[in-house]
Amino acid sequence: MSEVVTPRPPLGCAAVMLGLFRAALQERHLPVTHQREAVAQVLFESGGHLSADDVAERLRGGNGHVGKATIYRTLGLLVEVGLAAEHDFDEGFKRYETRIGPAHNDHLVCTSCGEVVEFHRDELDSLQEQVARDRGFHVLTRQLKLYGLCALCDSESGDALRPAI
Amino acid sequence: MSEVVTPRPPLGCAAVMLGLFRAALQERHLPVTHQREAVAQVLFESGGHLSADDVAERLRGGNGHVGKATIYRTLGLLVEVGLAAEHDFDEGFKRYETRIGPAHNDHLVCTSCGEVVEFHRDELDSLQEQVARDRGFHVLTRQLKLYGLCALCDSESGDALRPAI
């Protein structure tokens, strides 16, 4: 059985990712600006699934101000160079996460508290291949979302009458 | 191996679904209006994944005019009573499909021509249960999307040099 890929990037990872971002920019002859570094750093240090507003809010608290347009532009840039992934959890807006190595496509989403947990099962990969072969489909990427209640919200909602004996 | 659930509802199905919709409205003491019937009929007869605009367009051609607000309200109503399902294929808008029996959650989406095909594999259900059990998650619904190229678009994009011998 496979295990969580990266619930949280290891310590020091943010710095490494920032370096990769700078390199990617230089490789494309794009300026390495303070704003781009600030946005990338916030995302890399969070280790979670941030919305553009989340990024804006975290920037307001300390690291200086960055316009929302620039935040969107930088997040798009991060996705483009492969250092971030975009997710849509049906909340009416997109979320972004640091992307390390292969894509993280499979998520558990708590519809009560909004928690998002990644998971991976090798069976899914082979299942995907089988379906693609059967249908003559050339699969490029996948998104699997299991919506429901996390253990905490589930116990809060239903177990009020059933204290753990 | 499991097979497609409903690539297209059987003939006469639209009429049955319309009856179910009328019954659901009456049960809730909600008026059965021409507009609601028109929107529901368009969706039921299409058998596909329609956007609100698609519905509006098909209504313009023949069945009389229905305001966009009413279309959105009726589609929401259909979802609420369980006769339609809402899908988001990352196109910037939602699509709706007739829902018969258990939910259709697993789709192949062609990013070139937009074709959407449903599929179902029993293995996915058991896999979902396993993940939920492992994580203490109470899964309520799931969405699996395999994005890529359908057989036709795939052959058009890459096989220009390899004619079928």
Added chain:
DNA sequence: ATCGCTGCAAACGGTTTGCAGGACA
């Protein structure tokens, strides 16, 4: 010095909402 970025604000597009008038039960 040059090119491209940044910030602001306005535009955009799908969806929702407020309200006056009309239709179902």
Added chain:
DNA sequence: TGTCCTGCAAACCGTTTGCAGCGAT
């Protein structure tokens, strides 16, 4: 007859874009 719907248009909200000025290389 009363309640709820309908249509229009405006509001909404996340995201994108145009443009004048600034900053990185």
